[in-house]
Amino acid sequence: MLTYSFENIDTESMYEHLYRCIKQDILQKKLKSGEKLPSKRTFAKNLGVSTITVESAYAQLVAEGYLYTLPKRGYYVCELEKGEAPAQPRPKPVLPRQQPRPTYWADFVSSSVARDMFPFSIWVKLLRDVTAREDETTLLTDTSAGGIRQLRQAISEHLYQFRGMTIDPEQIVVGAGTEYLYSVLIQLLGRNHGYAVEDPGYLRLSKIYEKNDVRTYHIPMDASGIQPDLLEESGAEILHITPSHHFPTGIVMPVSRRYEFLSWASKGENRYIIEDDYDCEFRLAGRPIPTLQSIDVMEKVIYINTFSKSLAPAFRISYLVLPKHLVTRFYDTLGFYSGTVSCLEQMTLARFLSEGYFEKHINRMRNHYRGLRDQFLGAIQKSPLARRVKISEENAGLHFLMELDTQRSDKEILQRAEAEGLRLSFVSQYYFRQEERQAHVLVMNYSGLEEGRITEAVARLCRAILPAPEEPGL
């Protein structure tokens, strides 16, 4: 009769050990398909273990499909047809580590956040309050597709105070980042329409549309934004734009162009405008630019914004504001989805907004960035760069444009900058249509620059951009 040793079974329980021994014998065909196993009682006696041990091991093998039972007759080995078990345990796969992004001495491309700027202690305090005061069942189980009521209410009040938008909290859909919300919009509006995006523009956006198998049109811009006649020609039905602050050129779309697009949208049932208001919080001078959404009376504008820019990139909370009729469509067709942001985090953010911490935080950040920009621009003005650069668009968002008077190619400057530990990008890199590229205009995102490094950063920029003494011709 079948027998196994129960010595050296370490931390395994008796039944687990027996289960593993029998399973191995089945896999190695020592126990053949159809073979009858000893009865529980006999086997237990023979092995010197309890009947329950054998019973548990058999039950597990039945559950996993290695044994089957015939009532009143006993346990038999299943046929493991059509396929072989691997003879050896699999080696642990070893993959190359994903390379962490290279670090630069100063990075003028990525949006980053000044250290120590985020009020973690307030966030943790609010979170603790939330766990202590809010209904636990809600905190554990609210997965509403549109987001929790408290957060939508708080966002709606924030938009009224800060953007002059009067919207119903029901129009808001909260999601884990704008990239995710783009895919929600594609499901809501339809994958078959053409989507028009700005060229130059945010290249990641057209990549997302591409990965979602959506036809994308890159529409050239003039000084006011996308050109309406080229949009009309393209046949696109969804227009995705950044009217308050175009990336990378910084263009603010004038009101006349806005009305043209609203008029364009009203001419087709499936036409919609996605208004991407990605960094409106960081207009550093003057009033915020009013949104397209707030002058839309035809229910054609979908507003999208994120807290990833205003809190920090690692917070993944963004939102849509849908026109009324699309709210109904959203709940009819996509309302079955669970939300994508944890309820705890939504509730904490709701408090952060409604108790005034967000406004304070934004004001503090804006002051910080204004100071940073002024110091940085001041240092550039006092440096030899001053005569070789023209700076524009410095009041909006967290970047400005710096046009270079240089004989060097953009590529050469990028390489020289990299040798200085600087990460730079040119407007030309954000064009989809190569032939339109404008050379020599740097996009300077200064949000991650440390104050203590400003002087040295300008010196490095000089070395990367200006002609060396021995290159008088440049």
Added chain:
Amino acid sequence: MLTYSFENIDTESMYEHLYRCIKQDILQKKLKSGEKLPSKRTFAKNLGVSTITVESAYAQLVAEGYLYTLPKRGYYVCELEKGEAPAQPRPKPVLPRQQPRPTYWADFVSSSVARDMFPFSIWVKLLRDVTAREDETTLLTDTSAGGIRQLRQAISEHLYQFRGMTIDPEQIVVGAGTEYLYSVLIQLLGRNHGYAVEDPGYLRLSKIYEKNDVRTYHIPMDASGIQPDLLEESGAEILHITPSHHFPTGIVMPVSRRYEFLSWASKGENRYIIEDDYDCEFRLAGRPIPTLQSIDVMEKVIYINTFSKSLAPAFRISYLVLPKHLVTRFYDTLGFYSGTVSCLEQMTLARFLSEGYFEKHINRMRNHYRGLRDQFLGAIQKSPLARRVKISEENAGLHFLMELDTQRSDKEILQRAEAEGLRLSFVSQYYFRQEERQAHVLVMNYSGLEEGRITEAVARLCRAILPAPEEPGL
């Protein structure tokens, strides 16, 4: 000359007031397109305000496109062509509130979580620790597409301890819920392949595939799972299954069927198996069933699981385990995406896992559910229901099946249950193909049942299901 009153300007600043007045006059055509505005100095003197006030108002109107400047000549009104401003401020949209889900006295359909089971105080403590100890820059800016390293490491260790899976943390992709990760998989594997799902099965899954414009095949099951010949016939290339615990039937796929599917997958380059291990933590007796992933030597199995079941639905953290070659493809094609779970929450969960709290939590939940199930089944056995029901699949997951010996239609029972405040569902409701439906089998999800309500719940079930005294024929 143009003049405005500066009385009653409330909380507005002087320049905001002036800006608003001029803008209104432009919108109402009191100021006509092309008209020249007074020079800043003259206007300021006339209004009795400072030049800076006028300058700021003009600058804002230029930024928004209501005015333009001609160097050394002054400010002019833009043409607001092709479109009219709305004459009236928009009324605030009023939408019907989304109906909150109806509440039941006892809900045997939704997964819910026992109150007070989640260790909030530990979670908050860990979160505070994380904000105090971890590098702030990482916490604020890590948005890796696959999730943060610490969490992937912790998940990999958990899978080894709990599921016997040896995987590299690089194979793990963290995302905000399985629903979101399904859409990632579609982007990774391709929208053009057919996707096969179980029938009966989790209907929400095929709805998600449908919304993502993917062809879906509902493949009938036999007692071991999806029928391999019907799968082959369908032409589907991606097979989405729940081998450890099928919903709603509770079937555990025997090892022979598993090998058949692995063999099927190995026969086509684009064939893959998505192994949905949605509630493996809650097998209440015996060892966990080994995963399909752990016997896959051909890199054909993608494993998916979620913390929304094991922590609480309102935590939106799930993950994929990709085979090696798909890891490369993921980073090549989708690595540009930002992660969808906040870094703070990922870091906290990593600690929760690696410091043993998760295991404790799961054990505590499992004990709780085991006790709940035993009491509930005990109460049913002692009730008049005992002679009219057959119970099965009670060791796996958080539901069991209850087959009714009844003359009533399923529909009638649902209505009678609803009148008793009970939410029930039948296996028949989870079939895509109507003709295959099996009648009279209830799917009893007991996870949200309160202990104090068990006796009364059974009494209500009796009234809903059993014939009333005056209905002897039933």
